[in-house]
Amino acid sequence: MTTFLTPHQRADRTSAAVGAAVAAGRGLGLTVSEPVVLHDVFSVVVHLAPSPVVARVPTALPRPDDLDALARRQRDELDVTRWLADRGVPVIAPSPLVPREPVKRDGYSMTFWPFVEEARGKEPDYAANAESVAALHAALRDYPGHLGFLSAADPDSIADGLDRLGRHPDLIGPDDLDRARREWRLLEPLVRSQGAFEARFPGIGIQPVHGDSPAANIFNGADGDLYADFELITLGPVEWDLAALGPELEAAYDRGARRNGMRPLDKDVLAFVNALGMLRAIATLALAPRLPELMEYLAPAVDHWRTTPFAGGMSG
Template structure:
């Protein structure tokens, strides 16, 4: 599976991403003399110094027929719009930069977004503990978002075709695992692929804008304060999606915080299903190992957890 941007060499891809982000920023009138990579994994994140401007360039993209740059750009517009709206409401968020138009920019096969630079705190120890109270507060803010968002599209856009890739890669995922994943997806896809089917399956479970990518961990601590970040997968969905795989203690703490904001407690049946979806998405991400080799070490523990989990999060059992 090749990269979505045409290069299989991570170093070459990073260099291209930095050059594309720099050139596009200069064309927008920003002085850039010292671009510096801050982070790279699924995206290359670049501080375009001396400007207080950060570029994020997605580089690890599914090379499957359903995926194209227009789809990525649509996601990026949603992220820019949601974070800009949150910032207008006074919510601490890593928002778009005011130095350039609030719009993804194309360059050298990439789709680039630009963000406000946040000053990192020196010698800060990583904090990987869940922050359920912060997630509940974010959900309370997001309920008011007035724009249109898709319904849980990140699963349907990626999982089925990634599993097709893995059918021919037993070095990445055992055939019996691929078989289970495909059978699970057959149970889950009709429900997560349709808002109407989801609401029929889970009556009374309200849907709203959700972060989509573990907001409990996507908090940036900077000199400007602690802010919510990385809304790349923002969509309409159940709030359970944002608390998946955080553990029962974090879920209980979320319920207490949610009550303070007038939100219902998490539905454990929905939580089991979205946790299975999250694991299935991680298993499917093995199809991206050639682009991002670190996944070969990062994903096996999740694969083991998935193997021991209840099939389809119990959805098939409840549907009998």
């Protein structure tokens, strides 16, 4: 039987992350006397009040001991958001009050961002958001930094997650796990090799993309909307950023693509990224012992996956 983190253990983890953020902030010269937790799921996000700085501290990770790999990804996020901001793209950029580097403290690696007032009561307009993502893609085309191909998919974590799920039959049934493993054998080569992807989808092209559903990661700031949360910045097809959003938001993106001189979404690539996104959701169940609410969050995705064609209809 799988052992889940208790509420008390979860509170202790949050408290430890906040303590690390406060100590790191003070070590960087910030005044911190009233820390406020803003968000606590995969990361603890804490406002280091009264300083206008927010620390983001990842706490639920597939490989929590590999802080060097996490710091490399965090550095990519800091670099690309600073680059976008310098070009006038509306984005939450790194805090100017501390060095633009990940900070390791007490077993965590964290980044620092400006505190931005939220527009209270404003409902997200996901169609408008999806349409605007094409403008973000147009801006990202010229980003000169080195990024890994589909690193946002984190193929090692998918493989590890499916392995761990084999030892936890109460998280997912054997028939579902067998299907997921067979799908992964089909999709994995296209994730791990840019050459294999390009051979399967000739002429699609890849570029820097946000990596984590940017239409759902636009922050409604009091002074305007801002692109946020580039933790999974990656090279890939633009379709990756529209995975699992459905026909209405795909059509909205295509409207923005036409306006920004971008190509429309490719249906075959969408089938691939949608299938891959579903597998990432399945593999993420392996984190449920450390983040119990994932069982509830991911249940609708698993139910939907069972109704979809094998590997999104792709064949070997």
